[in-house]
Each structure stands twice: as structure tokens, then as C-alpha cells.
Amino acid sequence: MPELPEVEVTRQSFAARIAGAHITAVRLGKPLRWPLGCAPQALVGQQVLAVRRRGKYLLLDLSAGLLLLHLGMSGSLRFAPAPQLGPAGTHDHFELHTDRGLLRLHDPRRFGAAVFTPSEQSAQARKLLGGLGLEPLSDEFTAAALQAGLARHRAAIKQVLLAGKVVVGVGNIYASEVLFLAGIAPTAPACSLSALRCRRLQQAIREVLARAVARGGTTLRDFSSADGSAGHFQTETQVYGRAGQPCLRCGGTIESLVQGQRSSFYCPRCQRP
DNA sequence: CTATGGACCTGAATGC
DNA sequence: TGCATTCAGGTCCATA
Numbered sequence: 001m002p003e004l005p006e007v008e009v010t011r012q013s014f015a016a017r018i019a020g021a022h023i024t025a026v027r028l029g030k031p032l033r034w035p036l037g038c039a040p041q042a043l044v045g046q047q048v049l050a051v052r053r054r055g056k057y058l059l060l061d062l063s064a065g066l067l068l069l070h071l072g073m074s075g076s077l078r079f080a081p082a083p084q085l086g087p088a089g090t091h092d093h094f095e096l097h098t099d100r101g102l103l104r105l106h107d108p109r110r111f112g113a114a115v116f117t118p119s120e121q122s123a124q125a126r127k128l129l130g131g132l133g134l135e136p137l138s139d140e141f142t143a144a145a146l147q148a149g150l151a152r153h154r155a156a157i158k159q160v161l162l163a164g165k166v167v168v169g170v171g172n173i174y175a176s177e178v179l180f181l182a183g184i185a186p187t188a189p190a191c192s193l194s195a196l197r198c199r200r201l202q203q204a205i206r207e208v209l210a211r212a213v214a215r216g217g218t219t220l221r222d223f224s225s226a227d228g229s230a231g232h233f234q235t236e237t238q239v240y241g242r243a244g245q246p247c248l249r250c251g252g253t254i255e256s257l258v259q260g261q262r263s264s265f266y267c268p269r270c271q272r273p
Numbered sequence: 274c275t276a277t278g279g280a281c282c283t284g285a286a287t288g289c
Numbered sequence: 290t291g292c293a294t295t296c297a298g299g300t301c302c303a304t305a
Contacts, residue, residue, distance in 0.1 A: 003298060033281075033301085056299075073299055074283075091283085109282045111299060128301095155276060163276095164300080171298055220298065221285090240298095260277075263296085 002071040004136065004169025005212035006223055006231065007056050010071070014079035014103070014226035015051035021098035022047050023062075029093030032105075033072065033113040036094075037124065043067070043116060048098065055132045055168030065118045066125060067096075072111030079103045079226040103226075133166045136205045137213075141167060146205075147198035150190040157193065157201075158186035159260050166190075170205060173218055173240045176265045178204045180239045185273040186257070186264040211236070239265040 002010070026040035049061040058077075060067040071077070078085055082102040088095060094105040094114040105112060117125045133149065134141045149166035150157070158179060161170045170178060179186050181204035184197055193201065217223060217231030220241075224230050238248055243256035247267040256265050 006298075030282095033299095070299080072282095073297070107282095108284065109297090109299095111281070153275075159276090162299085173298060218298075223298075261279090262299095 003171030006217040008213050009217040009225045011053045018048050021100035025097035027095040032110050038116045068115045070113045074109040075107035075112035077226045133168050136167050143199040143202040146202045153190040156187045157190045158264050160190040172262050176240045178208050185271040186266050188273045
């Protein structure tokens with residue numbers, strides 16, 4: 001579900017409201033991807049100082065460490081006064097009760113995670129965050145930096161984008177969208193892209209992700225931000241999920257293929273290998 | 274080092 | 290109606 005825009009929209013929807021809150025209780029449901037890494041009780045009494053984002057991870061700075069949250073494929077967060085959210089449901093697997101409200105992770109498939117680590121420099125934090133690529137909305141994400149990163153990879157550009165080692169946050173929906181906008185076929189070897197095409201791709205990534213954030217993310221099934229509102233970018237997707245339908249640019253037919261067991265959507269006429 | 278396929282898990286949609 | 294199969298927004302891990 002959540003790619004960078006959805007995670008960022010989620011972050012923005014509760015960061016200011018939870019900042020300064022004191023943790024009063026922690027409730028765990030069924031196991032998530034990794035164990036919490038500490039006794040739930042160890043979080044009680046700590047203060048939530050800030051909420052940051054790195055790639056698709058949310059980083060909650062606590063007074064005595066860092067709480068990493070990941071939404072996996074099907075996760076979403078809510079933050080509201082506990083009475084407003086009601087009792088925990090079958091798929092609510094992590095709850096952070098605070099004196100400002102309840103932060104609840106809803107994740108049916110349980111590919112998500114909530115992991116506490118004493119610091120960002122811990123072995124675990126570095127294992128999860130250390131290999132991540134550039135932040136696409138940061139100043140460091142330039143065409144030259146993208147080109148340098150892509151030069152190391154002979155695999156298809158779509159799969160290199162998804163891997164997140166060069167640039168983070170581009171998931172399966174936005175990868176197809178971004179490549180369409182840049183006019184690049186998903187199968188093109190990453191290292192084969194010219195400087196000009198890298199520039200177009202860098203701009204496309206920036207534009208699409210920023211626009212998706214501004215639209216509140218993409219809600220295909222059930223994504224909503226921490227205040228419960230859905231996204232609207234799905235009305236602006238050009239190729240994702242549109243196999244067999246006409247290309248909105250040239251009128252040709254959108255096609256799909258499978259790369260690394262993920263579906264890619266593209267226009268063969270508008271996108272060149 | 275990079276590239277690839279499998280693994281994790283549940284629910285909805287599709288097919289016979 | 291019932292049951293099996295396929296697919297879904299992520300990414301770590303073992304293996305080549």
C-alpha cells in the first residue's frame with residue numbers, strides 16, 4: 001500500500017499532534033515482521049519528541065531511543081483519542097497509548113513493523129536504514145547523483161527503482177508512473193540511460209512524488225492517513241492498473257509485464273528501451 | 274559487489 | 290454455493 005507519498009502524508013497527519021506526548025501504555029497484537037526489540041513496558045514513560053521519515057520508514061524520536069515504524073504492504077496508522085478509535089480490531093497489531101491520543105497500526109498482512117532501537121547508530125537501525133538510497137525530495141537528489149547511482153546497475157530500471165538502493169520511496173505504482181512520464185521503458189537497463197534521460201527521470205520522480213503528497217497519496221483500496229482521510233492521486237495515474245486501456249498521451253494501448261514478480265504498466269509507443 | 278527467486282501473511286477477486 | 294487459484298501498495302534473506 002504505502003509508498004513514499006502515503007508514508008509522508010501519514011507522517012504529516014500526526015507528527016505535530018503527537019510531538020511532546022508521553023507514552024502511557026503499549027499493546028501488541030499478533031507478531032509483525034520483526035519483534036519490537038524491547039519489553040513493551042520499556043517504552044512507557046518515554047516522550048515522543050518528533051516524527052521523521054526515511055524512505056518508507058517512520059522514525060519516532062523518543063526520549064531514550066528511536067521507534068521505527070514500517071507500513072509494509074497493507075499497513076496504515078491512525079492517531080486520535082482512544083475513545084474515538086474504539087476497541088482494537090483483529091488487524092490492529094501495535095498500539096502506542098499516549099497522553100495525547102492513541103497511535104494505532106492497522107496491518108492485515110503483517111508485513112509492517114514496529115521496532116525500538118536505542119539509537120539510530122545501533123546495529124539494527126543501520127541494518128534497516130544504512131543501505132537506503134537518496135531521498136527523492138531532498139537537494140541531494142540531483143540528475144548527476146541519480147545517473148551515478150544507476151551506472152552501478154545492469155538490471156532493468158523498474159527493478160532498480162523498486163530496490164531503493166539508488167533512490168528510496170518509489171514503489172510499484174509510482175515506478176510505472178515515473179517511467180511513463182520520463183518516456184523510459186521499464187525494461188531499459190539502468191546503466192544504459194543517457195544523461196538527458198537521467199535528468200528527465202529525476203524530474204519525473206520529483207514531480208510525481210511531490211504531486212502525490214500534495215494530493216494526499218493514492219488510495220487504491222483502504223489507505224488513509226493518521227487522521228482517517230483518503231488520498232486522491234489515484235485519479236491522476238496515467239498507466240498503473242490500466243493495461244488494455246488507451247494511453248492518455250498517444251492513444252495507443254497500455255501494456256503490462258511482470259518483472260521480479262511485480263506488475264509493470266507502460267505504453268510501448270511513449271516509452272523507449 | 275550485483276542479480277534473482279523465495280519467503281513472510283491475509284483478504285478480495287476470479288475461475289471452474 | 291463451494292473450493293482452488295491468483296493477485297495486491299514491501300523488502301529482507303539466501304543463493305548463484
